[in-house]
Amino acid sequence: MSDFLSNFSGDKYQKSQPKPNTSEKKKTPEPKPEPVKEEKKETTKEEKLPVQKGSRLEQIRNKISSSIEEFEHQEAQTQEKTVEPKKQLAKKHVAEEEKEFTSPDELYEKDPDYHNKRKKKFILIGVVSALLILLLSIAIYNMTHVNVPNFTGKDLSTAREWAVENGVKIDVKQKYDFDIEVNKVISQSIKEKKIKKGNTLNVTASLGPDEKEKIKLPDFAILTLSDAKKWIEKQKADNVTIVENYSETVEKNKYLRMDFPDKEVTAENYRRRDRLNVYYSKGKEVYQKDITVPNFAGKPVEEVDDWAKKNEIVVAKEEKPSDKVEVKKVISQSVAANEKMAKKEKLTITLSLGKAVKVPDFSGLTVAEAEEYQGAFETVIKRVYHDNVAYGHLISQSVEADKEYYEGQGKPKITLSYSLGKPYLKDLRESTQEGDLAKFFYEEFESKGANVTFSTYYVNSDKPKGTVVAMSRFSEFIPTKYNVSIGISLGNIKN
Structure with missing residues (x-):
């Protein structure tokens, strides 16, 4: 039967029809049956786009794939319904068709929607492909571009x-x-x-404000601390530094001083890049009283100084004589032992000057007796000429009698002047040269407190040139203030 039906394919049916101009019927050999070729279903391979699992793109792709599979399944069922009735119709009426065959189309039942469905299929495939290409392009763009x-x-x-x-x-x-x-x-x-x-x-x-720009500095002396900070912020003068220091005399937040680290910079040529330090007062510094005061009685002053330096205590020192406490040791202190003090507070201590020593009256003492006091005092004894005080008697002492000195003050220096009486001028004639006069008058008179000077004149004489040959006074006592006239030989007379 299959061989029989194969003869009714489109081409073979036309060949099998009798030719109208043939006068005699010829027996046509039966052609070999050809196997019925089933129409292969077109398949479309979906080009898979590499996407991340669970992403929105993967969900769209899966949805499209499901739609295509459902469409193909429905089309396959339609084709089966179309082919199966054709086979049954051929078997049922094969006898009649062998007797009389008019058209091969009468063996098939045509589906009027078949071509429309195929057209829709290709349109859907095209749309899906375009969508996939678009999604791929978007993905590539997003991978190569950033917002x-x-x-x-x-x-x-x-x-x-x-x-x-x-x-x-x-x-x-x-x-x-x-x-x-x-x-x-x-x-x-x-x-x-x-x-x-x-x-x-x-x-x-x-880069911020121009660092080379000149800035007119205000008078910080009339600005408070807060005003100065506001000016710095407004002008963006970041190189102006506010320094706050404690002050015992200037009120808190008031101006103290200012300085330029660079000596070439002044208020007139100041630029934003230049450094400036402006100092303001923090007022008096207040400390806690947490420093315990030791008992310094009888202790040396060096021990007090070390303790005060370590604890930043101000020490004031007073002195007075004491027969019991050694020199430069503490007699008393203004803050009692074990009391509390704060930093910068003042502690007053009283130091011993030692025993008192009185200056004696040297007027009744000879030079030899005065020299015995050099152990207790630093005495300097001078011997000078005097017009009125006799030889060996005290003329004066530099420190008055009965004045008290103390061991802690060191040995007092006392200058004692004893009289040599009136100056005596010896005879210098014919024994002294003109060149020796200056030395003689200094050693004999000036160094011993007398203001005795000399003047010279020259005379004709047979004595060697430069020899003293005449004196206005000689071999007698003279006043402590006197000028001697001396004649000098020219040596121009020959015997």
Whole structure:
């Protein structure tokens, strides 16, 4: 039967029809049956896009695949329904068809929606393919491009970190800007848009206020501490430093002084980049009374000084004589032992001057007796000429009698002047040369308190030239203030 039906295929049926012009019927050999070729179903391989598991793209792809499989399944069922009735119809009426065969189309039941369904299938495949290509393009674009955030007003380091993390080059230009802080982003070439990885993002960052700009300094002496800080903030003078120090005399938050570390900088040529220190008072420093005072009675002053330096205590010292306490040791203290003191407070101590020593009256003592006091005093004995005080008697003493000195004050220096009486001028004639006169008058008179001087004149004489041949006075006592006239030989007379 299958061989029989194969003869009614489109081409063979036309060949098997009797030719109208043939006069005689010829027996046509029966052609060999050809196997019925089943129409192969077209399959479409879905090009899979590499996507992450569970992503939105994967969900779309799975949904499209399910739709295609469902469509193919419905079409397969339609074809089975179409082919199966054709086979049954052929078997049922095979006898009649062998007797009389008019058209091969009468053996098939046509499905009027078949071609429309195939057309829809190809359209669906085309749409899905276009959608997949679009999704792939979007994925590739998103993989090669990144969205640029708005860095305006943010730290430059934030933009640099973002550029490194996203594979974008960054080109930074800096400029002075009074209103924007240092290293803050002023502008950028791309903002809140996408940029391709590897491309360059141009960024302009702030250098802060112009450091070369001259600034007119205020009179800090009339500004309080808070006013000075406000001025620094307003002018963005970051190199002006406020230094607060304690002061015993200046009120808190008041101006103390200012200085420029660079000696070439003055208030007139000050620029924002220059350093300036402005000092303000913190008022008096208040300390806790947590320092225990030792008992310094009978202790040397060095021990008090060491303790005071260690604990920042101010020590005031007074002195008075004492027959019991050794020199430079503590007699008493203003703050009792075991009491508490605070830093910078004052402790007054009284130190011993030792025993009192009175200066004797040297007027009744000879030079030899006065020399015996050199152990107790530092005495200097001078012997000088005097017009009225006899030889060997005291003329004066530098420290008055009965004045008290103390061991702690050291030995007092006392100068004692004893009289040599009136000066005596010996005869210098014919025994003294003119060149020896200056030495003689200094040693004999001036060094011993007498103001005896000389003057010379020259005379004709047979004595050797330069010899003293005449004196206005000689071989007698003279006043302590006197001028001697001396004649000097010219040596121009020959015997």
